[in-house]
Amino acid sequence: MGNPTGAILLSVALAALFCVGAEGKVKDGFRGYKVYRVTPSNEKHAQFLMDLQKSLEAQLMTDEIDIWTDTESLSTKADQPVVIMVSPEHQPEMLQTFDAEGLKYEETVADLARLIEEESRADAPTTKNGGMSWTQYHNYSTIESFVQWLTVNYPTIVSTSVIGQSYEGRNLHLSKVGKPRADGKTKPAVWFDSQIHAREWIASATLTYMMNELITGYSSNSTYQRLLDQVDIYVLWVINADGFEWTKTSSNERLWRTTRRVNPFAACLGADPNRNYDHKWMVSGAVQSPCTQTYAGAFPFSEIENLHHTEAYLARRKEIKCLLTFHSFSQVWLTPWGYDNSLPADYPELYDLGVRATNALRVPYGTVYRVGSSTALLGSAAGATDDWGKAKGMTKYSYTVELRPSSGGSNGFILPPNQIIPSGIETLRAVIVVLQQIIDEFGPILNTE
Numbered sequence: 001m002g003n004p005t006g007a008i009l010l011s012v013a014l015a016a017l018f019c020v021g022a023e024g025k026v027k028d029g030f031r032g033y034k035v036y037r038v039t040p041s042n043e044k045h046a047q048f049l050m051d052l053q054k055s056l057e058a059q060l061m062t063d064e065i066d067i068w069t070d071t072e073s074l075s076t077k078a079d080q081p082v083v084i085m086v087s088p089e090h091q092p093e094m095l096q097t098f099d100a101e102g103l104k105y106e107e108t109v110a111d112l113a114r115l116i117e118e119e120s121r122a123d124a125p126t127t128k129n130g131g132m133s134w135t136q137y138h139n140y141s142t143i144e145s146f147v148q149w150l151t152v153n154y155p156t157i158v159s160t161s162v163i164g165q166s167y168e169g170r171n172l173h174l175s176k177v178g179k180p181r182a183d184g185k186t187k188p189a190v191w192f193d194s195q196i197h198a199r200e201w202i203a204s205a206t207l208t209y210m211m212n213e214l215i216t217g218y219s220s221n222s223t224y225q226r227l228l229d230q231v232d233i234y235v236l237w238v239i240n241a242d243g244f245e246w247t248k249t250s251s252n253e254r255l256w257r258t259t260r261r262v263n264p265f266a267a268c269l270g271a272d273p274n275r276n277y278d279h280k281w282m283v284s285g286a287v288q289s290p291c292t293q294t295y296a297g298a299f300p301f302s303e304i305e306n307l308h309h310t311e312a313y314l315a316r317r318k319e320i321k322c323l324l325t326f327h328s329f330s331q332v333w334l335t336p337w338g339y340d341n342s343l344p345a346d347y348p349e350l351y352d353l354g355v356r357a358t359n360a361l362r363v364p365y366g367t368v369y370r371v372g373s374s375t376a377l378l379g380s381a382a383g384a385t386d387d388w389g390k391a392k393g394m395t396k397y398s399y400t401v402e403l404r405p406s407s408g409g410s411n412g413f414i415l416p417p418n419q420i421i422p423s424g425i426e427t428l429r430a431v432i433v434v435l436q437q438i439i440d441e442f443g444p445i446l447n448t449e
Helices: 004-019 043-058 088-101 112-119 140-153 201-216 222-230 241-246 304-315 347-365 385-391 417-442
Strands: 034-039 065-067 082-086 104-109 158-165 171-177 189-194 232-236 320-330 332-335 370-373 397-406
Touching (some): 189 201, 189 417, 201 397, 201 417, 222 417, 320 417, 332 347, 347 370
Parallel strands (some): 189 232
Antiparallel strands (some): 034 082, 065 082, 171 232
16 A cells, blocks of 8 residues: 555645646756755655656656656665756745655755756867767767768778668668688677667767777777777667757757657657667556657657667677667666566676676776666666667677766766766776676687578
């Protein structure tokens, strides 16, 4: 039985919010929006926050009040901080509700618009690296130029193809990075991808930083050379190119999450591509309401980007022994399964590699990651990339890597540009551990018959 007092408070809070007359649209580039870190201290608090998140999504309120932390995992860890964005109109009612419920909270961002402006600032243009740098965030066309620059300037270890177009017609680029064997035999491979959720800018920034280090450092760094001589890396640089580019069009759209496909029976655009794969689709952690952030699409692979991704992956499935899909935020290294509480039969091996990788990651800056299944650490997410990679891609080591900041991190998705290089440096250390494991376990050559 639920908590009646919490239910009453929740009803009163939502009624007050609707009385404000919000239209559910971001205004003035998030000017005056605040971010709060709310820490539940008991089961009642956790249930209240879980119910609040469900109610806000059902009432299409997430442009006004958005809980950035998935609250489902609070059922097993009630003291986990939750990050909540609140528009100016709703701040008095929300704080009154927190006080009435006895929830501890602190303001971590006084004006979200100022944080977005700082995050979006541009340096002087550069012609180096195809216009790419890691002291600012770049748009999709600059990432494309960077990929082309790598391909042209490092042809012995980088080749790139277009695996298809996004819904809006953008090319989706897949690079193969590694030194071909002189005897032409097949090496084991890993697969990296990022930016399946549009607003998670640090994901593609970290991935491009790491790959730039590995590729440009190949001739001078003996570790990089040894790794790329023995393993291939497939890189799908940006999955959700349309959504990612949309977040760059206006500060009002900075927190857009989904794709941009037109839904024929709804005014809202897109679907959550990380709920759109065909393994355990719609079993849990997803909805069939097109205007919510976890809308799984009308059917599996309704999103063309997911279809291109999986077709390219399956064509290389026999080579690929590890999948890393980069997200933000929470500082967690997630294993399958995401559709329920069960674990893969080889979970101990997945967990062990995750622990060793995150231990290496911790060395430069002391950044702490948790390791475990998606369901245990963040909540259920059926139809996600890592589950699909494990079940349908038949890839032994399949992980979602949720980058900086931590689950209670004050900045959430709006990570300052000065965090890009540290994120890249520490994550590359984890990647090196993963690459070495693949070489040790599956190298030097594969039998792909």
